[in-house]
Amino acid sequence: MATTQETPGSSSERSAVRTLLRLWPYVRPVRARWFTAAAVAVVASCLALVIPLVLKWMVDGPITDRDPAGVWLGALFLLLLGIGEALLFGLRRWLVARPLAGVEASMRAELYRHLQRLPVAFHDRWASGQLLSRGTTDLMLVRMFLAFPLTFLLVNSVTILAGVVIMLVQDVTLGLVILVPAVPVMVMCVVFEKRYALVARRAQDQVGDLTTLVEESVLGIRIIKGFGRHRSQARAFREMARTLRGTELHKARLLATIWAVIITLPELAIGAALVLGTVRVADGELSAGTLVAFLSTALALRWPVDSIGFLLAMSQEAATATERYFEVMDEAPESRAVVAETGADRADRGLRFEGVRFRYPDAPEDSPPVLDRIDLHIRPGESLALVGATGSGKTTLTALVPRLYELTAGRITLDGKDVAAMPREELRALVAVAFEEPTLFSASVADNVLMGTAADAGEPELERALAVAQAGFAHDLPHGTATQVGEQGLSLSGGQRQRLALARAVVGRPRFLVLDDPLSALDVHTESLVEAALRDVLADTTALIVAHRPSTVLLADRVALLSEGRIAAVGTHHELLRDNAEYAYLMAGAEEAAR
Incomplete structure (x- = not known):
């Protein structure tokens, strides 16, 4: 069985950003909708930051003044902001769903076309399961990245920046307290990104190996059963699945570590800001509304900050998937070099x-x-x-x-x-x-035979070829020459398959x-x-x-x-x-x- 491919551009050597930028030609046709969706998401996220300002107005105004009408007005504003935020995020999803599904489909179709143009020597080297995983799992990861992490890396960055500005405007001292964890969090993100990239690549290659094993076991089921090797095949599958499980658990441990840091340090900073702010309110140095607005803004930023870990993880998996995709697409197709011809006698x-x-x-x-x-x-x-x-x-x-x-x-x-x-x-x-x-192929007898001739060939050419190959048995099949022969033609005997292959060779009267x-x-x-x-x-x-x-x-x-x-x-x-x-x-x- 073919093993995991060794490729020059390993995860440790490549830049995730440069790798992901190679997706731009595929995204370009839908860029208008994607940029619109990103802008809509930014507006929706920024609406959430308006809520703390409304709360500040309510606490320092209607609530302090015991004005019920003002409280109801503030509640109405909060309700409208919440509805607007929900509608905008729904609009964002609608904008990106169809075009990004089209991007995935076009990339998959281009990969398939390219595989048909690659030389046989390439297919001799590469395990079919590795190619299959690149055309399915990897492209699914790319689509998910374009639909969610890519957008929200932008949206969350803008939201965090806007939120920090709002907090500093509310109170510089409390803002600086909140910013204390920023440096260690950024250092941890850099370390996490490098380590996670290596493990993500290993996991996706192992998925390809496991896919190869399953495919070979299905296609070779007669050999496996004939020689009683089902236990050894099951054992090989369990070992590979256990290895993949270990790699996935390693990914989970890395993600848990970065999440622990990203969640704990900001929470400690919010707690410190709460204590300091409460003392200052008690001393009359800070209004209660300002403290509520400050803490509400900090809490509104919890999701953008907490999501950094898995957004980076999904981005690294998408970068690895993109790298694996282009490892195939970068392979040179069959040479079209033209050699000078001489006159033929x-x-x-x-x-x-x-x-x-x-x-x-x-x-x-x-x-x-x-x-x-x-x-x-x-x-x-x-x-x-x-x-x-x-x-x-x-x-x-x-x-x-x-x-x-x-x-x-x-x-x-x-x-x-x-x-x-x-x-x-x-x-x-x-x-x-x-x-x-x-x-x-998994097609009818007629389709398999007529593959060897022009598209307009019909029944006369088919009958002649079957007669040459002594393949009259095709007419005795349940649906005659329209009978589906099944994957690899394994529903037929070896001699029957060989005769149909011979019929395919002679059907077009080749020179x-x-x-x-x-x-x-x-x-x-x-x-x-x-x-x-x-x-x-x-x-x-x-x-x-x-x-x-x-x-x-x-x-x-x-x-x-x-x-x-x-x-x-x-x-x-x-x-x-x-x-x-x-x-x-x-x-x-x-x-x-x-x-």
Whole structure:
């Protein structure tokens, strides 16, 4: 199972602000509503600070003067302020809900599109659960940050600043008492932010690992049950869940610590201000209304101050989620580099490999290449069987034709055109592939097969392809070719999946056909029927066929022997049987296995 990704931009090295600023292009289309919502929230929050001023007026005025009408008037003002505050906060939520849901949807769609454009080498490196968590949990955290913490970091900052000014205007001495905890609180916030960033990153990576484990267990449920490994899988899940729980508890401890500081120190300051203010009122140095207004303002600031801890925590989680999102988005898509083309003559027609050399992108520079100095020419209308021992590089060579991987050196041409110079859409319209491990999607049989041809293909093309692949069983399924095959096509047998994958490869009548041992899961009788139908298809296309069985080899006009990443011999099946000991040994082993 793939483990947590190690990436250059770890949480300890990045700036949360710079990371979050990368969200601006996505937020820009809804900026008008977001800024309006923030302004509405600021006004609503500042309305709460007017309440203490009304209380001061009431205490020093109508209450001291025993004026019932003034008390009722003050009560009416307080009621209207409360209603106004509630309506404004409701308006803020309405303003941001729909556009920010759209931001999340657009980011998710862009991530999905980008994943489709990334090279196969990227998907070889990354665990699917890590990608899934970036497209779900991480983007949910980003949306929540844009909707709440981002707004209220601004709103609470303005509120605290306005509240401090009001308190200092009421009484400078009491205001300075209230401000005493500000320095230690700020120091604690800086320390908390750095520590929480590391733990938040660790937790989100562990969620990705856990998602990967669950996905692999679901897809591999037949293997798990077949080998009785459900207990070991459950044990692995418990261990990973326990690790994640420990990380989440670490986050909770950090948050509890910062909250304890943020709540306790201001409370102590308010208590000190209350004692000092009461003494000064008793001495006649301060009016009771001023003390009520001062303390009411201080209490009104409790929520903005107390919320600093979890707003910072949510901001750090959003910054980590944004960082994880852009780790994928920053990956370079499949190269579109155009190589200068030369005029093609008749000898260049067909499929040609010229000095092809390949090493996997993540392999060390000094490691031997998987393929080295491959020179092959498959003439137009010719089929070439590729034979070799396990691990000789056959599958890798076939993956180079549709540019699932990029060459390390050399070039591959189709009718004289370098594949590296061709747009991928054009290249993959010319080349059809069928792999030994057939992949089907959660769609109907017809949709899976017609994926291999143009959008306007219909029933005639489908029926022809099913006939070539001897996949008539599709008509016997509960809903015929409209039957949903289920995730990964696991509701079908291996041979059925392989035949549908072959049908998908031939449905579009491709000019070039690449087949990676396409008949390995078929019984002898079905194999012979498929081979008979394939001969008609191969007569009209240029084909490269990875083969292990002699019967499959006999479909081809010529055979190439691949040995330790190099072409060791090329000839007909009978020539290689007669002249090449390694080929004869491989074919003898295949015949023995077939018996």
